[in-house]
Amino acid sequence: MTAQRDQLNAVGDAADQRAVSGAERTIPDATVARLAIYLRALAALADAGTATVSSDSLATAAGVNSAKLRKDLSHLGSYGVRGVGYDVVLLTEQIRSTLGLNENRAVALIGLGHLGQALAGYAGFASRGFRISALIDADPILVGGRLRGLAVQHVDQLEQVVRSENIAIAVIAVPAGAAQDVCDRLVAAGVTSILNFAPTVLNVPSHVDVRKVDLAAELQILSFHDNRKASRADFSTSSAAGVVR
Amino acid sequence: MTAQRDQLNAVGDAADQRAVSGAERTIPDATVARLAIYLRALAALADAGTATVSSDSLATAAGVNSAKLRKDLSHLGSYGVRGVGYDVVLLTEQIRSTLGLNENRAVALIGLGHLGQALAGYAGFASRGFRISALIDADPILVGGRLRGLAVQHVDQLEQVVRSENIAIAVIAVPAGAAQDVCDRLVAAGVTSILNFAPTVLNVPSHVDVRKVDLAAELQILSFHDNRKASRADFSTSSAAGVVR
DNA sequence: CCGATTTTGTGAATGCCTTCACAAGGCGTA
């Protein structure tokens, strides 16, 4: 079984892909999804003062095998040195640039329940090129207050806020029943990428990308594998790897 | 960690395994990941009082195409009626059974920050065959108190709680620095499936499954696509689907 | 009972991703 790979496919159908104008280098989706993981491993190495790293050890740190890592990196260009490895700083910069993380993108967060507040407080966003520029909720108790130094605005002003801050990426953390409505309004206001935590399928026009994080689905997938393990428990010997979709 | 290999090898003699346990079938990982989504769509249909549904409309509700849906369902057996469609209740039951959701599985939740509390309050768990049986944290302010009717226990008692409740599935929502330690202890206590929200790669033995939810990675993937859209904005026409990995 | 209509279930084709395996390239040493 492979690792978290299916989480890539988890959401989409969508093969809009047809080579529009030929000569542009296209990076496989599976690779893009892993670049973020490499980035984290690289950050840890940089913190530890490591200057160069081999594909083998970086792969181990990221939880993939080294052939895959090298193939992934080869899509960005040739930034390694044979016999030596990859320069940590240089490679970090290349990946960040590929992912478009050097622009400090503005993100709107809609829905400030526990999940929304957890997201608002997640340091990983700020340190990775994202800036939460708008906090939006419908609860009058929250609206007008501040959270992490940012004013909470009412959902009625959603369009206005998105437009004035020129926000292209939004995170939806509202209840399922409100998600499609919020989504429609975000799209109308110009948002083109959405990360959806609400347990519902969103309908969007073709130019908008949606990724979904589905907590219940994740547990159900685990349940399936757990179930299967239990049902063949008589064969106790197993020798292989553990990380599984 | 290349763990995946052995299970692939095991697939090599899959015929033997099947012979032993009889009619058991092997369901593709990609299909398992989608079954959870179908389940949600089916629940909505049942609520609406719909008795049967065609592959076409169920596929639309789930955001996939109908050929894929039928292929997925065909792995569970033949539960549709040609010319008619699928019985909503029957199909729901089949999927639940396949995923092992009829056993009301006990789940431990470790880490009760905002994210952990959001998870603890997520109604989707209870309604889908999971029962949070243990809440664990290290913060003395929380320990001893109650959350959603359940006592919060100290992380020192992790092993004891896991063993006494016979818990096989755990959700890790602690800071990255504590995740591997918590993970090791869970595994030692007998947990075999882990859902990890901490932004770190967990090392586990081969019999343990890990799924990871990585919030920063999700945003970075969106960022990549957004970046690419921006760079080819001159071609305004696009005709196909919008939901994208 | 028959033919028209609908929709499933599934071989076959296609394409994407992963893995293998090794030649190419760079460094250090003498």
Added chain:
DNA sequence: TACGCCTTGTGAAGGCATTCACAAAATCGG
């Protein structure tokens, strides 16, 4: 310079997953 060692980058092969396209049921109206 020559040689040995190490690690990258990448064709080629193999495995899964998706999509296509159609034969095989099942229902309905007459």
